[in-house]
Amino acid sequence: MTVTATDSLEGVSLLEELDPAYRLEIARQCRWRRYGAGEQIIDRQSETRDVFFIVRGSARVVIYSASGREVTLDDIPEGGFFGELAALDGAPRSASVMATADTLVASASPELFLRLVRENTSVAMTLLWRLAAMVRSSTERIVDLSTLGANNRVQAEILRRALEAPADDQGRPRISPIPVHSEVASRVSTTRETVARVLSDLARKGIVLRERNTLVVLDLGRLELMVSEMSP
Amino acid sequence: MTVTATDSLEGVSLLEELDPAYRLEIARQCRWRRYGAGEQIIDRQSETRDVFFIVRGSARVVIYSASGREVTLDDIPEGGFFGELAALDGAPRSASVMATADTLVASASPELFLRLVRENTSVAMTLLWRLAAMVRSSTERIVDLSTLGANNRVQAEILRRALEAPADDQGRPRISPIPVHSEVASRVSTTRETVARVLSDLARKGIVLRERNTLVVLDLGRLELMVSEMSP
Known part of the structure; x- marks a missing residue:
């Protein structure tokens, strides 16, 4: 698709403290793509390490078991992001991600993403908070599954x-x-x-x-x- | 206890890329304490937000359910650290931590810890990798509990x-x-x-x-x- 001038990363929480001109520069380095509801954005088997910013729409992080059981890990709202684990550690994707509405995503290469994190304290801190929140909610779920x-x-x-x-x-x-x-x-x-x-x-x-x-x-x-x- | 000149944060993975003189400065700003095997280091109910570096020994992160069931979340080896979630987000402790051997810990106030993270890219990146690893192993456990x-x-x-x-x-x-x-x-x-x-x-x-x-x-x-x- 062609990215119009109105597409921007302004609403993406991870980047909100960045200078608007700098953010526009990042937007130009991203790949932009639209997905329909139910369409897969990340395949768990895929070799990509890109990070995805949800500019419009929403997405769901899921794992399918061998028996076909679907385990939902997270729902990512507009302005959120996903795919950061593989970009950070270079290991394979931990889960699949699919759009849950008409969704516009901008994806950053792992190199671009890591540069953003290393060079901007606000990005690193927001990412740390996001991961800390993921650890907390996972812990809660482990305890629920173990005791309830x-x-x-x-x-x-x-x-x-x-x-x-x-x-x-x-x-x-x-x-x-x-x-x-x-x-x-x-x-x-x-x-x-x-x-x-x-x-x-x-x-x-x-x-x-x-x-x-x-x-x-x-x-x-x-x-x-x-x-x-x-x-x- | 009195901290001797041989006590240092040299073996702590989070701080290993820092300049030795700077690391010594941090060591002086920490509180040092020994715990025996089985002794509690963090009480889940406590209001502290300190981060703990394991200089010698090891520790276990656990949650006890109302029914008395113990859910082990993680084992932290010598050179590791714990308590970072509460320091990052200011929320209450997510779990209790107890020593699993004779253990010497140095604890940093949340202010000192956050300063370290903000001012040192190597600390921020190591912390990001650690949290990413925690998210991955939690995800694995959630899937195991959900499907096996x-x-x-x-x-x-x-x-x-x-x-x-x-x-x-x-x-x-x-x-x-x-x-x-x-x-x-x-x-x-x-x-x-x-x-x-x-x-x-x-x-x-x-x-x-x-x-x-x-x-x-x-x-x-x-x-x-x-x-x-x-x-x-």
Whole structure:
């Protein structure tokens, strides 16, 4: 595709403290490409070491097991980036990445990326924070997988989404759109059936309510209690 | 304790590219302390944000669940460091850390640590590699926990240790000392009984042999095959 003058790396968090002229220079050195929802951006088997900036759209980091099970590792929003592990250590890709919406990415070669990190403290620090956050959320997931049953992991995931969701004027979180069962299942390593069962159970207890395309959490306190009683 | 002239940060990987005089200056700004094997260095509940350099000895990073289950996250060898997450993001400790041998640590305040990272590209890059490695090994563990049964996770852990162990002149890895069952269990999130059962099974099949304080892997190929058939 042809990159128009309006395409820029302005919204990319990793680069936000850089001088605009310098950032434009980097944009010119990137390769730009569009992907449709569901299209693969990084194949786990691929030999590339590029880093990808999400200028528009979003992406999902997944691993597929031999048995075909999909393990979702992360969702990267607009302005985020991915592919930094292979660029940093030169080892193979740890996972595959696919677009989850119409997505425009700019990709930097590992050489360009490492130069950016070495020469700009703000880039290095933002990258350190990002990796630290990844370690923390991975640790949380390892502990959940090691100590909680599948039902509790689903409850914990609904709670996490509730805490990130906007609340209505009565303080009730509104998760919208309603989480797709297979997506939650892949996030907490269980089956779609388990997710469906736990959500029905929460609805029956009056803790959540399905309202058109929104899951309203009616009783956040009780959901928090259910999860905290199980957590380490 | 009194720090003698021989105590230095020379063997600490994070600081190895720094000028020796500068490193000595940092050593003087650290707090030095000895811990006995089993003694706690970081309490997960603590409010400190210091970073610890292991000058001598070793340490283990663990989380204890409400039910008392111990989840081992990492083992840090001599020359390694820990506590960097809280220093980087200012959030609470993600885990507890205890000495696994007589251990001498030097601890840096978060201010000193962040200054080191900001002002020295070699420190920033080594820290990035370390965090990238932590993300990779966490990802591997999440995938193992999500897709493998407990028996296969134990086999995979024995294989990992075999690949890191020195081999005898017939190319057979010698894991010494023999892994403690409870330690392996805590590493792969299962019970001691499962570890004991899998090891007996591997011995019965002639894949491993217990020899004094060493576990000899007689048939690495077959162990690799058992694990790879299960892996994603």
